[in-house]
Amino acid sequence: MSETANDVVRKGLAAELKRLWRYGLVLSGSRTSADDLVQATCVRALERAHQFTPGTHLDRWLFSILHSIWLNDLRAARYRRGEGLVDAETALVFDGLREVETNILAGQVLRQVQALPEVQRETVFLVYVEGLAYREAAKVLDVPIGTIMSRLAAARARLAGLASDGDEGKVV
C-alpha cells in the first residue's frame, strides 16, 4: 500500500511543478523563493510519500505541503532576517516575465491580486485560479470554511473597488 503511495507521488510530482511554482510565486512574491519552495516541497513530499492516500488529489496534497513550508520555515526566516512583509517586493514580482509584460490587462489583474493581503491572496488563488472547492481550500490552508468565505468576500470587495476605477472585468 505504501509502495503504491510512493509510486503515485514519485510519478506525479513532475507534472505538478509548474503549478507549485506559481503558488510559490503568489505566496512569496519572489521567483527565487518560489524556486526554494518548490524544491523544499519536493523533498518533503518524497520523504512523506508513504503518507499520501492514493485515489485522493495529489495536487491538493502538494499545495498543503508547500503552504506549510511557507508558513513554518521560509516566511518565518524572512521575518527573522528583518525583510518583513513581502509587499515591498510586490512591484517587482512580474518584472522581466515576458508573458506578463506583453499583456497589459492581465498584468493589471495580477498586480491587483498580488496587492491583496497574503491570506486573501492565496485563498483567492486556490479557489478562483486552481479551482478548489471551499472545502478543499479549507483543508489545504487548515482553516474553517467560514474563514475561506470571509477571505473571499473581503478579497472580492477589494478587487471590485479596484476594478471599478479601471477596466471592466469579466465575471470570475
Next chain:
Amino acid sequence: MSAETITDELLVAYADSEIPPEERSRVNHALATDPAVKTRFDRLSGTPSLKEPFGLLFAAAPEDRLAALLKDAEAKVALPPALPARAVRRPRAAIAAAILLFLAGGAVGIGLQSAVLHTGGSVTGEQENWRAAVADYLSLYTRDTLAGIPDNPDERARELAAAGAKLSLPLDVGKVVLPDLALKRAEVFAFRDKPLVQIAYLSPATGPVAFCIIDNGQKDAPPAFEEREGRGVVFWGKAGRGFMIIGNLPRDRLKLLAETLAARVA
C-alpha cells in the same frame, strides 16, 4: 428577510455556487426583492476573471530549472544517498564545514552532571537521562555556536564515518542531511561510558537543532514527543540504540524529521 442578514460572505458563496443549501432560498429571495442586495451582489460578483492572467504565470514557470530542482530533491531523499555536493544546490540548504572533536567529557560535563543529579538509576531513568543531558548541553548553544563552521563536505563525511564507527552504525551525509537545515557537524561524546553522537544542524529560522544517537541497549520504542529546556524533542528506540531529535521547531516538523531519520538511520 432583512438585507443586513445577507452578508458579503453569503453573496460571494452564492456567486461561487458554494452557498449552504439552507441559505439558498433566503439569498434568492433577497436578490429578487431588495435592490440594495442586488447591487451589492453585482459589485462583488463582477470582479475580473483570474484564470487567464494566472495562466501567464503558469506559462512563465521555468520548466528546466524546476525539473532540475526535482532531480536534486530526489537525490537528497534517495537511498542509497547521493553525493552531498549534488544534493545541495542552494546555499540555504548548504552543508557547512566541520570540526572533528572527540570530547571525552570536558565541555559536556556540565550537562552530564546536572543529568546525573536527577537520575533514579533504573533502566528507564537511564534512558531518559541521556536525553536530559543532551537537552542541557544544547541549551548552551546559540546560533553563533554553529554559524561560523565553514562548509566542508569532506570534513562532514569524515566526522560521520568516525561517529558511525563508535556506534557500530554506518552514517554518512546522505543519511542525515535534512531539508531546510544546514548540517554543521557530528561529534562523538560519551554518556556513562556509552557512545553518544550528536549531529548538529542550524535552522535559518529557529537556531540549533540536534540529532543524537546513543548505543546503550535501549528497547525498541515508537517515536514520542516531549519538551525539554524549552525545546521540542522526538525520541525513539531501535535495535539497542536510542535516538532523539531536539530543536526549537514545531512539533509536526520535528515528528516529520524524526520519521525521515528513522527510515534512513537504523
